[in-house]
Amino acid sequence: MSKIPFLLVILDGLGDHSYAELNNKTPLEAASQKNISKIKSFGAQGLMDPIAPGVPPSSDTAHLQILGYDLTTEYFGRGPIEAMGEGIELKEGEIAFRADFGTVRVVGDRAIVIDRRAGRIPTEETRQLVELLNKEARFVDSYEFKVVGLTEHRAAIIVRGEDLSYEVTDNDPHNINVPVLECQVREEAREKEKAKRLAEIMNKWTIRTMNILEKAELNEKRKKEGKLPANVVLFRGAGVMKKLPTFYEKHGLRAAGIAGGALYKGVAKAVGMDLIEVQGANGMPDTNIKGKFEAAKRALSNYDFVFLHLKATDYYSHKGDPVGKSEFISKFDDHLSIIEDKFKDIALMITGDHTTPCDRGLHSGEPVPVLISAPSIRRDDTKIFSEREASIGSLGRIRGSDVMKIVLDMIERTVEFGTRPSPRLITYMPSELKALKIS
Numbered sequence: 320m321s322k323i324p325f326l327l328v329i330l331d332g333l334g335d336h337s338y339a340e341l342n343n344k345t346p347l348e349a350a351s352q353k354n355i356s357k358i359k360s361f362g363a364q365g366l367m368d369p370i371a372p373g374v375p376p377s378s379d380t381a382h383l384q385i386l387g388y389d390l391t392t393e394y395f396g397r398g399p400i401e402a403m404g405e406g407i408e409l410k411e412g413e414i415a416f417r418a419d420f421g422t423v424r425v426v427g428d429r430a431i432v433i434d435r436r437a438g439r440i441p442t443e444e445t446r447q448l449v450e451l452l453n454k455e456a457r458f459v460d461s462y463e464f465k466v467v468g469l470t471e472h473r474a475a476i477i478v479r480g481e482d483l484s485y486e487v488t489d490n491d492p493h494n495i496n497v498p499v500l501e502c503q504v505r506e507e508a509r510e511k512e513k514a515k516r517l518a519e520i521m522n523k524w525t526i527r528t529m530n531i532l533e534k535a536e537l538n539e540k541r542k543k544e545g546k547l548p549a550n551v552v553l554f555r556g557a558g559v560m561k562k563l564p565t566f567y568e569k570h571g572l573r574a575a576g577i578a579g580g581a582l583y584k585g586v587a588k589a590v591g592m593d594l595i596e597v598q599g600a601n602g603m604p605d606t607n608i609k610g611k612f613e614a615a616k617r618a619l620s621n622y623d624f625v626f627l628h629l630k631a632t633d634y635y636s637h638k639g640d641p642v643g644k645s646e647f648i649s650k651f652d653d654h655l656s657i658i659e660d661k662f663k664d665i666a667l668m669i670t671g672d673h674t675t676p677c678d679r680g681l682h683s684g685e686p687v688p689v690l691i692s693a694p695s696i697r698r699d700d701t702k703i704f705s706e707r708e709a710s711i712g713s714l715g716r717i718r719g720s721d722v723m724k725i726v727l728d729m730i731e732r733t734v735e736f737g738t739r740p741s742p743r744l745i746t747y748m749p750s751e752l753k754a755l756k757i758s
């Protein structure tokens with residue numbers, strides 16, 4: 320069997336609209352494509368709906384879908400994925416939330432959110448508040464809470480205890496000048512009683528921690544200095560730690576992940592990829608792209624599948640800056656030269672996990688362009704890599720759930736439909752097959 324290594328590059332939030340300041344081009348169309356065009360010359364393109372047409376994906380759901388995981392049976396919330404990416408070790412069954420220290424003002428019996436980042440409280444001060452909460456609000460009933468301070472206002476909450484279900488809503492209203500929300504059971508919850516228990520203790524914890532934070536010495540000091548107090552913990556993305564089948568078990572490919580942002584490192588870890596740490600890779604515009612490409616190049620010699628993630632495209636989209644986004648894509652194109660000598664020998668896909676139009680500043684349900692190339696592939700005649708050209712490319716319109724099938728086929732690892740070399744229903748030829756003993 321041939322061994323063609325595969326490189327999946329995800330430029331977060333790549334898809335976009337066209338803008339006057341880019342001569343009515345999209346950021347991708349306006350970017351330099353010196354190296355992309357070399358890949359394109361032995362490839363094809365198309366459009367992808369990461370989840371389904373018109374559904375704006377979150378980054379974690381889009382990635383899991385693209386990597387071949389079933390969101391209805393193999394997705395247990397964002398909290399644990401992000402916590403894993405931050406290097407927090409979670410045990411099976413532990414509940415995790417992403418959280419932010421924020422500022423509220425009490426009006427009657429409501430707590431109105433004034434700032435969702437507590438005036439961008441520095442990391443050191445967040446750590447002090449985290450220590451206070453871990454001491455004074457460690458238990459609610461018999462359930463144990465652990466807060467982990469991350470950078471600036473960011474934190475993670477871990478809840479331990481029996482008979483809880485993560486199927487609850489956020490207390491974070493995701494907006495300002497609106498009240499902190501009651502944590503409730505999700506309507507579609509499979510384990511309603513257990514979810515109700517978690518919602519109850521989360522609400523108790525929210526109120527208790529607000530009282531503790533309000534009286535905290537550090538907040539008194541901040542107020543005196545004219546700064547916003549960090550007097551609430553807003554949480555979202557409830558999830559439970561569950562072990563997923565590994566990427567290797569699913570697809571028969573030894574995989575490595577390279578990313579700067581915690582969520583993407585978490586996705587790689589959650590699916591059992593080897594995470595390759597690159598110094599200076601931070602998920603921001605000044606990330607170490609060179610280091611990431613060099614790491615990808617080395618990994619292509621040791622792994623069957625390499626996942627390389629770049630976040631800054633989405634960062635510029637949320638900021639509403641199409642020029643910045645386009646310049647970052649040009650920078651990406653420039654660094655593709657690092658793997659240029661591999662172009663002909665590897666299979667490659669460049670795509671996004673969703674469209675984030677700069678004029679909307681949020682993820683949209685529009686499809687993303689996909690560029691593929693492989694040593695043996697049906698090429699198309701599209702001119703540049705672009706949202707518009709992709710709509711006439713020979714790959715057509717695919718879904719995120721098609722990606723891994725296409726990948727396995729591109730690297731010639733698929734088995735014909737109906738072939739059963741293994742008791743497990745798989746789409747690839749496994750490396751270990753059970754031989755018949757003849758003596």
Ligand code: ZN
Pocket residue numbers: 331332377378379633672673
């Ligand atoms: Zn994303």
Ligand code: ZN
Pocket residue numbers: 332378633637675682
């Ligand atoms: Zn985004």
